[in-house]
Amino acid sequence: MIKKLLTVLLISVAYLSHAQNKIVVFQSDFGVKDGAVSAMKGVATGVSADLKLYDLTHEIPAYNIWEASYRLYQTVNYWPAGTVFVSVVDPGVGTARKSVVLKTKTGQYIVTPDNGTLTLIAESLGIAEIRQIDEARNRRKGSEKSYTFHGRDVYAYTAARLAAGVITYQQVGPELPKQVVKIPYQKAVLEGGTLKGTIDILDIQYGNLWTNIGDDLVKQLNVKVGDMLHLVIYQNGEKKFEGDAPYSDTFGEVAKGKPLAYMNSLMQLSFALNQGSFADIYKIGSGSDWSVVVSRK
CATH class of the missing domain: 2.40.30.90 (Bacterial fluorinating enzyme like)
Structure with a gap:
């Protein structure tokens, strides 16, 4: 009985460490000529000043979902389990495309619109689980009337809450089937x-x-x-x-x-x-x- 309890405890500790390593990595097609990236980091810091915030790139060509997918594929596997990525290349912002958090089989999380951005990550690292963001719970207070900057109001906020341990992964929102929107391409x-x-x-x-x-x-x-x-x-x-x-x-x-x-x-x-x-x-x-x-x- 004691051995069984210890096993459960160790699994729980491992899970918590994966979900709460306090690292958030940002990617977008915003560039750094204006304040968009700084605004996302400001929202994350407002959730917890203890977060460690990094940039993957903000030089994705405008609207280039494929390149966003590739840069995640190129990078995510080199970060430790529990790292939370925010990827915002979102030409359909405000439309019916889903806002999701995918957990890879290697333990990283990607917060992004499900618009093809997850194509290569889903294939290379696999989908352990995917959840749709519950925007009634996981949205920056006072942003309810904003429809064009989900990177700041939903994605950065949700990512920070997850990385800081304010919410569990289950509290992101409802679980979805392990399927994502995929961009067709010539497989090797x-x-x-x-x-x-x-x-x-x-x-x-x-x-x-x-x-x-x-x-x-x-x-x-x-x-x-x-x-x-x-x-x-x-x-x-x-x-x-x-x-x-x-x-x-x-x-x-x-x-x-x-x-x-x-x-x-x-x-x-x-x-x-x-x-x-x-x-x-x-x-x-x-x-x-x-x-x-x-x-x-």
Whole structure:
């Protein structure tokens, strides 16, 4: 009996520590030229001055839900269980889209509109649970007539209350089925000696192309350093680029300005020009409408 009670106690302590580590990480498409981000942090600090507030990014291109989804995928897994993320890229603010808090199977929480932002997190980390925010309970006092800044009035407020332990996860609101709105895209596959995938994102500072094709698939194709890869890039099915790049460990293995294929920091196949911008020179973008087909020459 005592052993059983101790087990229950340990589980309860673990749960509380996950839900109350006091870390909130903000992401938005607001930029930092005005006071929107500061307002969200002010609301969070008003809930508890003990919270630790961080930024993922506020430079998501306006309305770009796919990039919001990717930046969460790129980042969330590196934060400890119990961290609460606020992601506000919300072109449908004030409409019928649901405001939710998703708990990943690794214990992080994402507070966001369910508008596609959760596409990649749901697939990569899994959904332990998802709850719709009860705005009658979890909304900043005095904001009931505001319909255009849920990031401040609902999301930052709810996230802060959850991270600070003012509310439990169950008090966020009613539980929903473990389903989210998903943006369709080309999944990474190996078919008949050809790799297919999406250009998920640009390594924006350098103009490199990051795909969703993992190193496991590249190994299955038996690609070795020095092998030449042939790639064809499409936007919405229309060919935008075709060319070759050697598979390399480092950028210095090719001459300045020359293309290469390599594994990025997430161990996914990527393409670059050594000390040049592949994206700018060849007018390549990223997102769910950009796909790539790769084969060995």
